[in-house]
Amino acid sequence: MIHMKMDNCLAQNKFNSDDQHPHIVIDPEQCLTCGHKACTRCCPAERYQWDEENQKLTFDHVGCLECGNCRLVCERLNQSLPGYSWNYPEQGKGVVFREG
Numbered sequence: 287m288i289h290m291k292m293d294n295c296l297a298q299n300k301f302n303s304d305d306q307h308p309h310i311v312i313d314p315e316q317c318l319t320c321g322h323k324a325c326t327r328c329c330p331a332e333r334y335q336w337d338e339e340n341q342k343l344t345f346d347h348v349g350c351l352e353c354g355n356c357r358l359v360c361e362r363l364n365q366s367l368p369g370y371s372w373n374y375p376e377q378g379k380g381v382v383f384r385e386g
């Protein structure tokens with residue numbers, strides 16, 4: 287079985303990202319107070335990364351598969367608390383699945 291890196295897997299799809307209006311917004315500074323950081327474990331596209339050494343959370347909306355997992359596990363995204371929002375991309379934007 288061949289194990290592909292996530293970026294290579296995602297490259298099988300096409301992404302028309304809206305960099306002016308990211309469909310998911312988080313506040314990495316506020317995320318530092320999050321006790322579970324479940325987003326880093328639930329995202330199938332590995333868009334959330336926790337850097338333990340530098341105590342820093344990074345998120346990249348490009349490559350998002352729009353599954354909604356992060357909205358389910360993150361109470362701040364789920365409740366659209368200040369600094370956080372989750373929406374589907376505007377019509378015609380986002381992921382275009384080519385495989386799977």
Ligand code: SF4
Pocket residue numbers: 312316317318320321322323324325326334343359360361362363
């Ligand atoms: S689960 Fe939500 S609040 Fe916690 S680190 Fe992830 S995005 Fe931030």
Ligand code: SF4
Pocket residue numbers: 310328329330331332333349350351352353354355356357
């Ligand atoms: S919607 Fe799914 S693919 Fe997109 S960032 Fe959230 S968990 Fe990852």
